[in-house]
Amino acid sequence: MPLERVCYDCGSRTTTPVARCDCGEPLWLATDPSALSTFDWDAVTDAPGMWRYAPLLPVDGVPADDAGLLHAAGGTPLLRTPALDDFAGARVHVKVEGEHPTGSFKDRGSALGVAAVAAGHAGDVSAVGTVSHGNMAMSTAAFAAAADLPCLVLVPADVPEARLEVVAQFDPTVRRVAGDYGRLYERTLDVGPDHGVAFLNSDVPLRTAGQKTTTLEICEAFATGADTASSATASTPASAPDAIVFPVSSGGHASAAWKALRELRESGVLDAADVPSLYLVQAAACAPIAEAFEADAEDVTPVEEDETIAYSIANPDPPSGKRALAAARDTGGAVLAVDDDAIRTAQRELATEAGLSVEAASAVALAGLQELTTRGTVDASDDVAVVATGTGLKEATGATVEAPTVDLADVDDELAAFGDAK
Numbered sequence: 001m002p003l004e005r006v007c008y009d010c011g012s013r014t015t016t017p018v019a020r021c022d023c024g025e026p027l028w029l030a031t032d033p034s035a036l037s038t039f040d041w042d043a044v045t046d047a048p049g050m051w052r053y054a055p056l057l058p059v060d061g062v063p064a065d066d067a068g069l070l071h072a073a074g075g076t077p078l079l080r081t082p083a084l085d086d087f088a089g090a091r092v093h094v095k096v097e098g099e100h101p102t103g104s105f106k107d108r109g110s111a112l113g114v115a116a117v118a119a120g121h122a123g124d125v126s127a128v129g130t131v132s133h134g135n136m137a138m139s140t141a142a143f144a145a146a147a148d149l150p151c152l153v154l155v156p157a158d159v160p161e162a163r164l165e166v167v168a169q170f171d172p173t174v175r176r177v178a179g180d181y182g183r184l185y186e187r188t189l190d191v192g193p194d195h196g197v198a199f200l201n202s203d204v205p206l207r208t209a210g211q212k213t214t215t216l217e218i219c220e221a222f223a224t225g226a227d228t229a230s231s232a233t234a235s236t237p238a239s240a241p242d243a244i245v246f247p248v249s250s251g252g253h254a255s256a257a258w259k260a261l262r263e264l265r266e267s268g269v270l271d272a273a274d275v276p277s278l279y280l281v282q283a284a285a286c287a288p289i290a291e292a293f294e295a296d297a298e299d300v301t302p303v304e305e306d307e308t309i310a311y312s313i314a315n316p317d318p319p320s321g322k323r324a325l326a327a328a329r330d331t332g333g334a335v336l337a338v339d340d341d342a343i344r345t346a347q348r349e350l351a352t353e354a355g356l357s358v359e360a361a362s363a364v365a366l367a368g369l370q371e372l373t374t375r376g377t378v379d380a381s382d383d384v385a386v387v388a389t390g391t392g393l394k395e396a397t398g399a400t401v402e403a404p405t406v407d408l409a410d411v412d413d414e415l416a417a418f419g420d421a422k
């Protein structure tokens with residue numbers, strides 16, 4: 001079954017398994033129109049994780065019961081966290097993507113991509129690849145291992161050995177590549193299929209199809225009252241949050257969110273007035289999409305990247321930058337940037353107030369929400385889903401450690417002091 005691909009920008013369609021339109025913009029997969037016309041929350045299947053949305057996914061149904069890791073993608077909790085409301089200035093709901101097997105939302109796109117390749121839906125390919133040395137590399141390698149597909153991971157020449165070890169545990173083929181990493185990203189999309197390799201890079205159609213399930217889950221939780229703590233009364237449940245905040249790098253996840261919202265609108269599940277605004281947040285040290293938004297530009301101009309603790313989202317030349325801009329504008333949202341101090345503060349807040357360890361790149365979303373409420377763009381009464389894209393348990397957090405050593409003989413005194421002080 002060849003999957004039809006559509007350009008969000010010029011509307012061109014193709015069944016050739018390419019990632020880019022002739023106009024240069026990224027393609028996404030057309031969703032079955034008959035599935036769209038009949039979709040509502042009752043149409044979701046009783047399947048594990050993201051596969052409950054099988055009618056809206058380019059798959060022939062739910063993966064078989066013995067599909068292993070595929071069943072562990074999606075289905076992450078959306079937590080109502082009042083303890084963060086004061087800090088954020090709005091009613092916070094945290095989507096905990098760090099619960100995934102490899103610790104980030106990338107597993108949604110990897111699962112869909114690997115399932116599609118294994119089922120022969122991705123053209124004449126029998127292997128997967130990716131251009132990444134972070135979460136995407138780990139995720140693609142893990143899902144490929146579970147599906148017994150060969151996997152090629154291309155990393156920059158100067159990546160530290162320690163970063164590669166976490167990827168290498170899944171035994172992909174790893175090659176360091178000297179040269180421009182952005183050009184390598186596009187080159188692999190062009191040439192991979194000629195050699196039977198489907199490159200599941202950040203914003204390709206298959207990855208985007210899988211990653212739209214983050215947003216479907218958030219909206220379903222509101223619509224069906226699974227998130228019973230939304231501000232609406234029980235008799236008039238909110239059908240969606242007022243806003244969803246994402247950290248953004250390539251723009252792939254944000255594009256997927258936009259696609260999900262367009263599909264919910266098209267199927268009549270969401271009224272135009274109820275579509276949540278998409279707010280996209282970057283680290284100030286590398287914020288090409290936020291700069292383009294501020295400048296009212298139609299497209300993104302590449303920037304020189306500075307160091308940031310949010311290294312997972314430092315992309316100076318985002319391949320879906322223009323599409324992310326369109327996503328924010330179409331939904332009445334915005335793209336903004338926050339500095340490293342604000343990111344650290346938000347990261348600490350998530351840990352100390354909500355018990356959630358997220359990586360710095362993910363804390364960007366909460367820092368961005370705080371900025372939006374300070375500006376008055378988002379109201380205190382708004383229900384806002386903050387997408388915590390990845391776990392912090394894989395990295396050093398910079399938290400101050402105060403742990404003096406006490407002698408066993410002095411532990412009673414220590415407990416007494418702690419008990420008095422608490």
Ligand SMILES: *Cc1c(COP(=O)(O)O)cnc(C)c1O
Nearest residue numbers: 135248249250251252253389390
């Ligand atoms: C990849 C990643 C992002 C950014 O997603 P894009 O689709 O590239 O915009 C954000 N947070 C984490 C933890 C990631 O791994």
Ligand SMILES: [Zn+2]
Nearest residue numbers: 007010021023
């Ligand atoms: Zn186009």
